[in-house]
Structure formats: C-alpha cells, structure tokens
Amino acid sequence: MEQYLVKINLPGGFISAGDLYEILVVAESAGAKNIRFGNRQQLYFSIDAAHREDMELDMLKAEINYEISADSYPNIVSSYVADTIFNYEGWLREGVYKDILDSFDHQPHLKVNLIDNHQTFVPFFSGNINFIASGTNNYWYLYIRFPKTGKLCCCPSLVYSDDIPTTAKTAEEIILQNQALFYDRKDIDDKQFYKMLLKKSGAAFQPVTEMLRLPDFYLPYYEGFNKYNNKYWLGIYRRNELFSLDFLKEVCLLCLKTRIGQIYTTPWKSIIVKGIEQADRNQWGFILSKYRLNVRHAANELNWQIEDICNEGLALKQQLVREFEEEDLRTYQLCFAIKTQPKTGLTGSIIIKKSENNLYDILYTRDFNPNSKDYITYLQQVPPPKLSTHLIALCTEFFTVQSNSSLPAEVAEEIIPQQCKAAVYQCNHCLTRYDKTYGDCVNEIGKEVDFELLTDYQCPVCEAPKKDFSLIETLA
Numbered sequence: 001m002e003q004y005l006v007k008i009n010l011p012g013g014f015i016s017a018g019d020l021y022e023i024l025v026v027a028e029s030a031g032a033k034n035i036r037f038g039n040r041q042q043l044y045f046s047i048d049a050a051h052r053e054d055m056e057l058d059m060l061k062a063e064i065n066y067e068i069s070a071d072s073y074p075n076i077v078s079s080y081v082a083d084t085i086f087n088y089e090g091w092l093r094e095g096v097y098k099d100i101l102d103s104f105d106h107q108p109h110l111k112v113n114l115i116d117n118h119q120t121f122v123p124f125f126s127g128n129i130n131f132i133a134s135g136t137n138n139y140w141y142l143y144i145r146f147p148k149t150g151k152l153c154c155c156p157s158l159v160y161s162d163d164i165p166t167t168a169k170t171a172e173e174i175i176l177q178n179q180a181l182f183y184d185r186k187d188i189d190d191k192q193f194y195k196m197l198l199k200k201s202g203a204a205f206q207p208v209t210e211m212l213r214l215p216d217f218y219l220p221y222y223e224g225f226n227k228y229n230n231k232y233w234l235g236i237y238r239r240n241e242l243f244s245l246d247f248l249k250e251v252c253l254l255c256l257k258t259r260i261g262q263i264y265t266t267p268w269k270s271i272i273v274k275g276i277e278q279a280d281r282n283q284w285g286f287i288l289s290k291y292r293l294n295v296r297h298a299a300n301e302l303n304w305q306i307e308d309i310c311n312e313g314l315a316l317k318q319q320l321v322r323e324f325e326e327e328d329l330r331t332y333q334l335c336f337a338i339k340t341q342p343k344t345g346l347t348g349s350i351i352i353k354k355s356e357n358n359l360y361d362i363l364y365t366r367d368f369n370p371n372s373k374d375y376i377t378y379l380q381q382v383p384p385p386k387l388s389t390h391l392i393a394l395c396t397e398f399f400t401v402q403s404n405s406s407l408p409a410e411v412a413e414e415i416i417p418q419q420c421k422a423a424v425y426q427c428n429h430c431l432t433r434y435d436k437t438y439g440d441c442v443n444e445i446g447k448e449v450d451f452e453l454l455t456d457y458q459c460p461v462c463e464a465p466k467k468d469f470s471l472i473e474t475l476a
Helices: 017-029 049-062 094-102 161-177 190-201 245-257 278-290 311-326 384-405 409-415
Strands: 003-008 014-016 034-037 043-048 112-115 129-133 139-145 152-154 157-160 224-228 231-236 262-265 271-276 304-306 336-339 350-354 360-365 375-382 423-427 433-435 469-474
Touching (some): 003 049, 017 043, 034 245, 129 161, 139 161, 157 161, 161 190, 224 278, 360 384
Parallel strands (some): 304 336
Antiparallel strands (some): 139 157, 224 231, 231 271, 262 271, 423 469
C-alpha cells in the first residue's frame, strides 16, 4: 500500500509536552507506530494512503502545520537545546531565542539557523541563512550559504536580534527572486547580494569589527541522565532512529505531571528533557526500563550525521560503528557525515560521500572542525568494505597530529618537522584557511608556498581576494 511521509516542523528544536502529545494522538489515529526526528530538529512519521484524509482533518482541527512527502518549508534550527547544559557562556539565553522565533511571521523556504557561537553541539552553517551570535549583546553575524552551492559568505554587518525575522525574509526573497544570480551558480557575486540586502531590508545593521572565530569542536555526550544546576537532564537516542508512539506519549504525560514545560530535539536525531527533579528521577527510570531503552551508547556511535529517512546511510553507519568498536577506536573531537545524495548540507569532521558505482570518497576539513567548509580529499572511489580501514587510518593521523601539537615546545621541536610550521591565514568571508603546509589544490598551489608570495590569490571557496584574508595564528 502507498505510504506518505508526514513532516512537522518544530521551530527552534523544541515543543511543549502538551503540543507534542496532541501530534502523537493524531499520528496514532492515522496508524503510525513510530516517530523519527530529523537533522533540522523536525519530526516525521509515515502513514498509509487510506488514512490521509482523516489525518488531514485531524491536523486542521488541531491547527497543526505539516507537509506530506515534501520539504518546501525547512525547519528553523537553533542551539537553544544546548543552553544551560552544554553552554554557559555569552549573552544568548532562552528569552532571546523565544522572542526571535515568535517574531517570525512567515515560514521560510530556505534553511535558517540561529546559533550560539560558544557551543559546538549544533552545526553553525547547515542553513542557507545562518545567524551566529557575536560578542556584542543582541547582535549576530550573518553567513549566507547560497542554495545548491558550497559558497559561504559573511555579511559585513551585524544584525540586531529584533531584525532577524525580517532580514531572513528579505534575504530569502532576494535569492529566490534572483535565482539566475544567487541560486545553484558558481559565479555568485556576494557583494551584489549584500548591496541588495542592505537596500531592501531597512534593518539597523552594525559594522563587523571583529571576525567570527570558530571554537574548537567538541561534541558533548548527549545521552543518559546528567546533573546540572541541582536538576537533571535526560538524553535519549535510538540506534534505528525510531521512537515508539507509546513511549513518547508516556514521556509527554510525565513531563506534564512533573511540570516540565518543553521537550527538545537535536540535530543528532535524539531528544532531550531538561529540568528533571531528583525526586522524579525514578519515574523516568521506570519509563526507560518499561520500554527497555539503553541510554549509554558508545560515544563513537553518537557522532554521526546521516540524511533523513535514509536506510542506505543508516545501514552504512551501523556497519562502520561495528567495525570501529571492534578496533576500540577513539573518535573524540571528531564527527562523521554520510552523504548518499549531493548537496545535502550535512557537516562533519570527516565526510563519507557516495560517488559512482556504489563507491565512496573520503574527505575531511583542514582542521577537522565540522564547522569549517574547507574540505580536503583524502581518498576517492573506496568500496564500502574498505571504508573502515581508511577511516581508522585517518582518525589515527588526526590523533597523531593532535598529540604532537600538545607536547612541550622542546619535545615538539624534535618531532614536528620544521617545514610543517607556518602562518595560517583565514578568509574574512567564509572562514576558509590557507596553510602552506597543505597548499591549495583548487588554485593549483603546491605545498610550502608562503601566503605572502602569492599574487592575484583568491579564496578557493568564495573567491574573495587575498586582501580579505587575515593572519589568525602562527605555528612557528
């Protein structure tokens, strides 16, 4: 029988327990048995065609927005889920997130991200329109990743919190109404885009005086019971991505009973419940036991991004995780993404990308930071049975470099060849780095060529000129 995939957006990655329970009741009435959560913190369930008409009527009565077998309106992603449990710094807190999300009077057609710059739990640039908190209260960097391209550019102005919804709407209109200029093109003129944005938006922008510095990547362990501020939070992950309706209904009812207002979804396809009192912890443990849920999976299983509703990617992930476990492989400070389709927007320290003839290419970011967009090809045309061998070798290489860089200076001097030490320059627009240790294969620049000696150099990602690069560190 024909099936339909129902998608419901959860703006910002959270929902009240009562609202989620209402969605679950509608899904159950339509014959659904399980719920999935997506990379953009949205919710999915499948129904048979025979139940579609009744489900649509129930959705209308409950005033629930949804899409059927479509993704015309991507969910708004936010790092709100990380607040107070993975991030304690900066000015961005619950009230700011909610004020911004409540001010959206439209459903975006492009992907919008609201990200705290002090956390690394939620990817920075997985959206098309990415607002990243700056060091100035209530002002945000604006990074545009033009649709169907890898081009990431930074707006030269900061955006005020109150102006985010209108700025996002204006940016989207400019891109979609001028697709010949800004959609699925390699020769995008970002300066022209920003000129149009400034003219049309009318927002109170503030000049960027200090470029965004990406924090070192660290993926916190997001599962199980964990203490914070004299309370507990509970993270729940499912290996097969399926959360049973009965289980989630009991979660909602216990939240309502114990006065927990919200349930959070994560980009890692899991859920988090915050604010659990010590006195109520046993009740949560009872539900986990009733449904036989393991909440202590290995860390090297939790750091994967795969496409939504992708059985092929899920099967490959499970295969690689098993092989990693057999090798007792350490993957701390790394995360992986499996791309079976082009231009999916998934981010990772290491990318396993499907190519022709069921073979895969392995790529990694220059500094193994998934928020960097500067990818280096490690190997191409690798058959699936050989992937784990090469991935293990790449992980070993990462930890070798990392351990050498953390040695005392006099010891590192003996181990690290002198020619590996170099100044590193970063593009002010898209954060791509030039490190002479690697050179620049896109611009056909070999290793050990000093940045200062380059003439007419352009960023390999956004084509910014050499003058738009800044020295960010010197390893010598």
